[in-house]
Amino acid sequence: MPRTNPYLGPENAFGPPIEARGWQAGYDAGVSSPDAVPEAPPTRNPGFMDAWRTGAADGHADGGTEGWRWRLGPGPATRPPGAEARSSGETGPGASDFGIALKSVGAPPLRLILRDRAPGTADVWTVQLAGRALRQVLTGAGSQEQPGGGGPLYLPVCLGPAHGLSGDPLHEAGYWHGSVSGSFAAAGQEAAEHAMVRVPHFPGLVRYRPVDDHNFWDWLPLEQGDLTLL
Incomplete structure (x- = not known):
């Protein structure tokens, strides 16, 4: 554990x-x-x-x-040796396009989800503890009022190219992202649509489940996309 x-x-x-x-x-x-x-x-x-x-x-x-985890951060996306892919466990339309998952760690995508679910949350300390803050928001008092509270949340992400400074933690790390959704199908559709218009494209989904205080999440690459970065 x-x-x-x-x-x-x-x-x-x-x-x-x-x-x-x-x-x-x-x-x-x-x-x-x-x-x-x-x-x-x-x-x-x-x-x-x-x-x-x-x-x-x-x-x-x-x-x-x-098990080693892949970390999303500035620079090229690389999978550490020993970080093994496993079945994503997703079902329904589009599941076969996101058939694998990689254990991942890192605050930037969780900060984006936290901003969506708790606007105004201070970034001054959630830079390092985004996972803890996000779990508290989704499972604490009032979580039933949060869309998707307690269940998986998905964030479409593209691993390139760089997008410059914008105040957005993922853009500043060099990644495009879509909208936070509690629907796997909706998030998968947005990632697939982005894959068709952006070159180079390394799209997939960040899947967050409020389990503990760590900055843990799953990376579900779009297997029909270009996965050379992984």
Whole structure:
């Protein structure tokens, strides 16, 4: 079972402790780095850096036992060695076009879904803890009022080309995205339509299920598209 963030505790006006954010950022890097535990980035806050190192070691350990995860971030999309594809488990129209799924990690797509489901959520701390914030929104008090609350949510994504600075975390990381939907069929149709008009195109679906506090999600590539990046 994946390790949990040991720094989560009472929140203040600025959200969870900075150590909690550091641990999650390090964990995301470690669980997607099969070669070695990654080095911590330079930062002026020693608490964030120390927690980042702990998270990276925990994530690397979980990657070795739970399975390595692909991380969506700036630069080319690459699947880490050992990240095995499995059946997507989707059924109904269009399911055969999205037949496989890859375990994935990373906050950018979850921040987009969080913005859609909870407009006005402060990005100041959800940059690292988007998965935790999103799970709380979808499963906490009032979640029944949220469209798709508690069930899978889908986000059509294209892995290229770069789209420049816009204040949109996925565009800034170099990816196109469509609309958040609780419907697999609707999201799949939008991804397929984008695949027909964008070149190069590496389309698919981000599938998020509110299971725990991690930035975990599934990547469902459109198998009829160009998958050379994977």
